[in-house]
Amino acid sequence: MEEILLIGNPNTGKTTLFNNLTKSNEHIGNWHGVTVEEKRKKFKIDDKEFELVDLPGIYSLTALSFEEQVAVDYIFKNLDKLVINICDINNLQRNLYLTLQLLELGINTILVINTMGNKKFYNEVNLDKLQSELGIKAIIINADNKKDIENLKKLIKNQEEIDNNIKIPQYYNLFSNFDDFFKIKKVININDNMLSNFITIKVLEKDENIMKKFNISYEISDKYVNKIAKIRYDYINFISKRFITRNKHSAYGESKLDKIFLNRFLSLPMFLLIMATIFYLTFFSVGAYLSSFLGDFIQNVLGAKLIGFVSQICNIPWVIGLFESGIVAGLGSILSFLPQVVLLFLFLSILEDSGYLARIAFSFEDIFKKVGLSGKSVYTLLMGFGCSATACLTARNMEDKNSKIKTAMLTPYMSCSAKLPIYAVLGGAFFGASNVFVVFLLYFIGVVVAILLSMILEKTVLKSKSQSFILEFPPYRVPKIKRIFNIISDNLKQFIIRIGSVIFSMNIIVWLLGSFSFGFNYIPTDGGISMLESLGRFLSPIFVPLGFGNWGATSALIAGLVAKEIIVSSIAIFNGINASETSVNQQIQSSIMNPNSSVFFTQSSVLSYLVFCLLYMPCIATMGVLNREIGIKWTFISILIEFILAYLISFIVYNVYNLCLTYGLGFILILLLGIFIILFSIIFVVKHLKSKDKCKLCGYKCKK
């Protein structure tokens, strides 16, 4: 079986082509660095089996960020394999830069020029002449078109069968004119002439990774670096003058919409408005309507009929209890949020596909720089509103290690979609219609805490080293209907699998531990204290200062470490919700307001509970990803910080809210204002004192 590598610049449609060639459904987006690790899948062309490897996007064979390193390492390990080099037709000149390096390396390459599904391209290519000039096979396709994919398959099969003799690009001898070229080549001990030539050029380009990999040490000035790039680009200009005609005058990625979205003053308010709309739609209008519809269905069909059926065929109390509270109430409380979660993911994907993300990164770069992040973190953080675990993975496209650790650490503070049921059920019970403000406040607290934490980390242990932010602007794209259906069905599938596996089994465990005592007596009939209750009672004193020191609330938090949805379902289980009567979530809501239940709250304690749920440790899946991406030490530190912050802020929220209730809001507001004024004046004075010995021109200490 032959392996085929899929290589190209970021955001040129590699994964789209991968999906269409292998009939899979990997995540794509209109942003560079969506693919952060290699993905492989087998596919067949007329009975011959191939394996396609999708690699993260690269600009050159010298890597800068972590995900680029993955791709470059893979290429150097598989120099004898066939490569599909995919290029964006609209940005062909820049894309050909990578192609040239593949040719210099003598890799068997097929050049696939992707039209990106546009009808009007920025460039027109004379394909025959380009093929003979470069000496490789090239094809223009639309990666979403079936017929084009078939043509490409034929080409792959032909190309794979012949042993291609790559023509070395004609500018290559210019490199050997450099003084150091042959000196370096002597130092390199590689028999393969082509490879040793290429490594020599990479040494001239001062590629430290390659020097390390091939064990080369050679001191050289950096005077060749830009010269080499210029030689390649001169050749590209030479090609493009002869074989490529430009159709449009504007630059690729430039758009009239940017007059609004990138307006100096409008861009940030615009973004906040868009996010607020997204959350409003998912939580309160469309999402809530669909959810209540599904909730009714669950209660009438699953609840009433299933439990009626079970109690008919079997009369053992604990079996009925298992179905009633463990399965139907537990799962029902989460399942009814299916439309809202899917809707949230849909909105996030539309944001991702539209190309707007790059604009947000651009607008936020100034502010993010000040707090020690990069505009590129925007993608990871926004995806964190969907799922922290998958979002943390994308932190790989940061260039320096500290920024990567910081971004990954901050992602869990972006309240993920799994916490949505908690806010809706618990907040809705106590705040009713004004829950809108509570939910916005919670998201806001998450973001503010992340920003403050980032500032502190930047000033102390995790100072970002590389100050680079380079981002290519993709054009705006309208998501296709087919793609929207894909997103919806994909997320539906994932959500149902999640409910069916993790949440289902965890609910049963919680129910078992919550309904049986250590002597295996079934509590509702035999009485006694359940296993979870004993554990919860042991730990609950910790949470008394936060207002929710009852065993049920504590146990739910622990169970929620497996998956955050389980917090709500555990509360349903502990409070013995009877799923066959009214809607599950309404029952939970009325039960938590009743002080006789296992889990109960007051207005102030529910607020502090919500804040605690927002900030405390992420689920196990996220911890696993963090451990893999930033190491055990930082994972441990971030978990510790999360717990401490959650505890502190919940404590403040609980007590301030209680004070508000006793002394009135106005008094507290004046008090807080006073504290803020004092704090700011201290900061101002300190800053003023510090700035005395700074240069008046640049504001830094440049004079000694």
Place this chain on the structure above:
Amino acid sequence: MKCKMVDEYLSLKQARLGEKFKVVKIHNDLGINMYRRLGDLGIVEGVDICVLKKSFLGKTLLVSLNGYTLSFRDNIAKIIEIKKVS
């Protein structure tokens, strides 16, 4: 000691919006990786470059070159020496 902020050359940072410039030289102040990456992206001697937009605080630029758009901060703009296209 000389103050670093006094510019010795015309850089992209001073470029006015919408005006076309030619790249004269890339300075190697931000380390070799950034120096190389700018070359990879096509910012080489003699290429035409134009600043399209600036962000709220004016520190992030959106530029066009080689028919595509790229955004970076002023620390990178500062190392790109340019001259006016007459």
